[in-house]
Amino acid sequence: MGKDLLAPQQARSRESMLKLLKAAAEVLGQHGVAGATIPRIAQHAGLTPGAVYRRFPDKDALLETVILGIFDRQDKRLRMAFTPDVARQIPLVVFADQLISSMLVSYRAGAGLLRAVRQFVQSRANTPFYRKVVRLEMRSFRYVVDLFLVHRKEMRHRDPDKAVSFAIIMLTSTLIELLLVDHDMKNWCLVIPRDDQFLKQELLRSFLTYLGVAPKPRHSQT
Secondary structure, three states: OOHHHHHHHHHHHHHHHHHHHHHHHHHHHHHHHHHOOHHHHHHHHOOOHHHHHHHOOOHHHHHHHHHHHHHHHHHHHHHHHOOHHHHHHOOHHHHHHHHHHHHHHHHHHOHHHHHHHHHHHHHOOOOHHHHHHHHHHHHHHHHHHHHHHOOHHHOOOOOHHHHHHHHHHHHHHHHHHHHHHOOOOOOHHHOOOOOHHHHHHHHHHHHHHHHOOOOOOOOOOO
């Protein structure tokens, strides 16, 4: 087979694979792990189930590829959006505000997919896939910590390195509990207002207070 014929076939194959992975992520977010069946994913991608099985031996292999791709792209977007030089030019309070705002929006908008991803990853504990996910998560986590630490001199906590790590863990854990575990604050709304502005302000306040950062955000109203 000549190169003139091979190149278009390879391009179509890549396009078909991207369409399949995108469809799998969408189905996973809409229907959860149990509902993300090969026939449903194939239909969403405009493919036959046989075409999916020619690429992946089973659903788990497909979902593993999809989820690793999600974590990898998130890490790359983070590094493109923020470099240490960029973080240095953004005041710490503003940088924290931007991080919390973007996390709140992404957790709200992608709650279904995030919930399904967490469920699937946890079900694959002690596997090579699980260890790859952990490595990707920790790589992104450490990068965010390093971005905050360019402002270490503004932090009054006696150990800024550990403080930033712990502050980010507290922030992430709170969002997971309120928006994923509790399915969009269906229970927590009884004691915490389901108001994104309130939630953002309180998360920002607790984040900065723990780091020992002053002054308070100018837009804080309480």
